[in-house]
Amino acid sequence: xxxxxxxxxxxxxxxxxxxxxxxxxxxxxxxxxxxxxxxxxxxxxxxxxxxxxxxxxxxxxxxxxxxxxxxxxxxxxxxxxxxxxxxxxxxxxxxxxxxxxxxxxxxxxxxxxxxxxxxxxxxxxxxxxxxxxxxxxxxxxxxxxxxxxxxxxxxxxxxxxxxxxxxxxxxxxxxxxxxxxxxxxxxxxxxxxxxxxxxxxxxxxxxxxxxxxxxxxxxxxxxxxxxxxxxxxxxxxxxxxxxxxxxxxxxxxxxxxxxxxxxxxxxxxxxxxxxxxxxxxxxxxxxxxxxxxxxxxxxxxxxxxxxxxxxxxxxxxxxxxxxxxxxxxxxxxxxxxxxxxxxxxxxxxxxxxxxxxxxx
Amino acid sequence: xxxxxxxxxxxxxxxxxxxxxxxxxxxxxxxxxxxxxxxxxxxxxxxxxxxxxxxxxxxxxxxxxxxxxxxxxxxxxxxxxxxxxxxxxxxxxxxxxxxxxxxxxxxxxxxxxxxxxxxxxxxxxxxxxxxxxxxxxxxxxxxxxxx
Numbered sequence: 443x444x445x446x447x448x449x450x451x452x453x454x455x456x457x458x459x460x461x462x463x464x465x466x467x468x469x470x471x472x473x474x475x476x477x478x479x480x481x482x483x484x485x486x487x488x489x490x491x492x493x494x495x496x497x498x499x500x501x502x503x504x505x506x507x508x509x510x511x512x513x514x515x516x517x518x519x520x521x522x523x524x525x526x527x528x529x530x531x532x533x534x535x536x537x538x539x540x541x542x543x544x545x546x547x548x549x550x551x552x553x554x555x556x557x558x559x560x561x562x563x564x565x566x567x568x569x570x571x572x573x574x575x576x577x578x579x580x581x582x583x584x585x586x587x588x589x590x591x592x593x594x595x596x597x598x599x600x601x602x603x604x605x606x607x608x609x610x611x612x613x614x615x616x617x618x619x620x621x622x623x624x625x626x627x628x629x630x631x632x633x634x635x636x637x638x639x640x641x642x643x644x645x646x647x648x649x650x651x652x653x654x655x656x657x658x659x660x661x662x663x664x665x666x667x668x669x670x671x672x673x674x675x676x677x678x679x680x681x682x683x684x685x686x687x688x689x690x691x692x693x694x695x696x697x698x699x700x701x702x703x704x705x706x707x708x709x710x711x712x713x714x715x716x717x718x719x720x721x722x723x724x725x726x727x728x729x730x731x732x733x734x735x736x737x738x739x740x741x742x743x744x745x746x747x748x749x750x751x752x753x754x755x756x757x758x759x760x761x762x763x764x765x766x767x768x769x770x771x772x773x774x775x776x777x778x779x780x781x782x783x784x785x786x787x788x789x790x791x792x793x794x795x796x797x798x799x800x801x802x
Numbered sequence: 803x804x805x806x807x808x809x810x811x812x813x814x815x816x817x818x819x820x821x822x823x824x825x826x827x828x829x830x831x832x833x834x835x836x837x838x839x840x841x842x843x844x845x846x847x848x849x850x851x852x853x854x855x856x857x858x859x860x861x862x863x864x865x866x867x868x869x870x871x872x873x874x875x876x877x878x879x880x881x882x883x884x885x886x887x888x889x890x891x892x893x894x895x896x897x898x899x900x901x902x903x904x905x906x907x908x909x910x911x912x913x914x915x916x917x918x919x920x921x922x923x924x925x926x927x928x929x930x931x932x933x934x935x936x937x938x939x940x941x942x943x944x945x946x947x948x949x
Contacts, residue, residue: 473831475836476830476831476836477827477828477830477831478830479830479834479835479836479837480836480837480838481836481838481840651817761824761827761828762820762824764827765820765823765824765826765827766820766823777816
């Protein structure tokens, strides 16, 4: 184990994830405003960029009330249970391919676990315990309703989420996210001399759609934000929370979004595989440079591709949120069990058949 | 009652509808002009008939008002209080002229009733105050808007 490098990677991932929260706060507010023909907060700093920073300051200075009717131990614990797994999931996601540097083999992934995807799902579903405990400890009927809905929703959508990924696992015959990202660099077919890579979305279009929808349900974002449900449950599970405790739930939501986007990117959009045009750019800019510089530039381009893919999916989360209204609860259950589940089973069977025939 | 609506079979998966919805929001995001008015810098233009903050019209620094008491009589909110007195240059003038802004409903009937063209409603609509105020005569003599 190369500990200094490992710590550096952990620091980069932690800081990067923490930085997404204010950025997404800004994007969400200004983006939603522009979609609704408003301007949004634009007074503090250029384009209102410092608004998020001031929101953080506000959260820090707010009083942290100790509510007498709540179960104090669980009430304090719940935000942590929500936020910590959100950070943990990112440990297995590769954000660039590995390179040799100074005689060392550096892989840009905190932990290359053999059970990569399974670890992701295991940890991601821990997050719902935070919501359930929050709803229970709040000793409030709205909160409890919110967390009950959340758990029901998790159970129904985690099923199709897990099944929709099996197609990808079958096609790349590995659970390691690093292998899956690497496998998506292979040539799939060629059109007019352009090689189309074997991205997950091309070999598993149905699996991608199912996974994306399940991920929306898993992160409790609209159209599946029933645990919050402002109109009928006031604020759902975080109704009784204030100050930094609420901020932790808020952070958990956005970090979950970031992790989910990273997962969608890694499984279906080639992970760190370079975007079209980047290999050419790399060749033009660093083609004549030393091997070491070339390698570092390659990793930089890969990380940039990964980041821009994540950014697109983060934007998709915001975009969908301000487009689609919330599902009714029975519609949600109907959709989860009668549409998503059979389709994901179909996808598994179809992929297994194609893999058996040697097509994929 | 649950009303069953006939929907095409592909609506089961919602996907086409969702994508068209996404395109609509993107159209608004990219192309539509925002309706926001940047308030302190930009202000909305109101017509001259807008009924805002009151003032008493003066001609050569003498108020038009002769304290005839028509406006407090017609006022439905009973927010105008006038105390009439005599002055060397004027047989009857308002020694005190108060308008209780909290009671005023800005109906403009005082303006209509006034035979001397004295009480007027200006275009000014920013009347937020930190305390309950009654407009005194010296405030009302400020010629706002000059209608």
